[in-house]
Amino acid sequence: MGCGTSKVLPEPPKDVQLDLVKKVEPYTGHKTDVYKHFIKDDGSGGLKTGCPSPPYHIQPYPGTHLVNHMEPHEPRRTRVAKYRAKFDPRVTAKYDIKALIGRGSFSRVVRVEHKATKQPYAIKMIETKYREGREVCESELCVLRRVRHTNIIQLIEVFETQERVYMVMELATGGELFDRIIAKGSFTERDATRVLQMVLDGVKYLHTLGITHRDLKPENLLYYHPGTDSKIMITDFGLASARKKGDDCLMKTTCGTPEYIAPEILVRKPYTNSVDMWALGVISYILLSGTMPFEDDNRSRLYRQILKGKYSYSGEPWPSVSNLAKDFIDRLLTVDPGARMTALQALKHPWVVSMAASSSMKNLHRSISQNLLKRASSRCQSTKSAQSTRSSRSTKSNKSRRVRERELRELNLRYQQQYNG
Structure with missing residues (x-):
């Protein structure tokens, strides 16, 4: 329902000691995004876990159909095995990797199944080699380690490597x-x-x-x-x-x-x-x-x-x-x-x-549904229009951003003066 996801990340707590699992050496080899061609799910339904901005594109859930975009001649089983090999061995020893269900600029969310109990969970993988990833990870872990409430998504356990943190979380499958x-x-x-x-x-x-x-x-x-x-x-x-x-x-x-x-x-x-x-x-x-x-x-x-x-x-x-x-x-x-x-x-x-x-x-219901669907449709059209406009004005983007920022600063100053009396 939001008009965008213009978020400013909060400052990470400076006095937080993270009691994470003992560090292990990170994988070497591929320097690119190891999840770039990972598993997608094309079932129906909705699912999400707690996740930082920018928002994930959440893939629908039920079913375990695994799709990827690698070489078509390679057997599916081999491709899936390659993906799973990218994960820390402590994670794959305990959980079966099922599907990629969300992604952000420095994180991924994967649906998994506990091997012993067959209970489904979500694992959020945050790339902590990037400053933004570290800040969000520390902030989110600081909160989730402290909460135990039936109406709040639950952190189950955490694995850490030198470049990545794996947060095992409850899986919400009922949709938005x-x-x-x-x-x-x-x-x-x-x-x-x-x-x-x-x-x-x-x-x-x-x-x-x-x-x-x-x-x-x-x-x-x-x-x-x-x-x-x-x-x-x-x-x-x-x-x-x-x-x-x-x-x-x-x-x-x-x-x-x-x-x-x-x-x-x-x-x-x-x-x-x-x-x-x-x-x-x-x-x-x-x-x-x-x-x-x-x-x-x-x-x-x-x-x-x-x-x-x-x-x-x-x-x-x-x-x-x-x-x-x-x-x-x-x-x-x-x-x-x-x-x-x-x-x-x-x-x-x-x-x-x-x-x-x-x-x-x-x-x-009728009025609410009509209003929600009408708004979703108009937002979709305006997003497409904005994308088209952005592509045609790419050379002016930096200048227009500076103008918008200046206008916002002036607006904030004006209303702050009014707000303070």
Whole structure:
């Protein structure tokens, strides 16, 4: 649902000691991307694990059909064996490598199966020889080693070499939140409160530990399995910030996904975990309508909307949404972070506590699905148009980027002055 993935990676914690598995010598030989022609999966369904930006292109899941683009005359079994040989032997001794399910600029996510238990897992491989990879790896491990919650993706174990870290994680096979809503056929306010209760439970737990996610959005809320009784899991802790007890609770790094960024981040003020609650306000708005509260292809205009907290309840299905649900959103999309609900307060809001009992049980599915699909289609078209424009203006890209950065700095300065009174 985001308009892009313009993320700024947070500074890695300087006092974190990683208790990783004993180091072993890395493989030698191939200097290029060893996963370049790796296994792809072409089944149907959806799957993801917690993963850092840039986003992975997640391949559909069920089935174990292995596809690659190497020499066609080479037997399939030989090709797969070659791929598996690229992994650390400690990993392949314990897990069967099944399929590549996601990739980023310095990481890969692979579906695996535990040889003894036959339990499926995901392994995220991060290339730590690159600075960005090391920073994300340290930040994410710092968080995932501390969390144990039913609604948060779980780290199982870690293997490390000199150039790569293998993070074995739970596998979420139920797909993204809004894919499930579109396929469901029925969605009411009560369904929305069930989803939000699970997410809020996870966020409250994180905040209690001094952890701020900083990139909450629908794409990072996944169903654990395809069943109707599946729980929701929070994933992607690549931008998360972990504070130890007694540390300054304020953060300063500008990061996140544009449409979900809180106003205080945009004006570069020190901020707290209340930025997660703003993002949950955006998610709640989308959950009940299939539309975005703040949206504009022009980044400057988008930020102006966010800084003013300017959104409306016009169009379908808002006339059918209860005032209590709108009050819940309003108390999260509050420009003043001090006045914003905390996770605990949100869990105690009458709309959530009553499971929307006083709300209309009208099925909002048709309007939500139509809005979601309409937006997905328009985003796809604008992306293609932008790619075409970029290719025709490649010689001007550096100059235009500098202009945009200058405009953004001026906008931030202007609104910071306004924000400070």
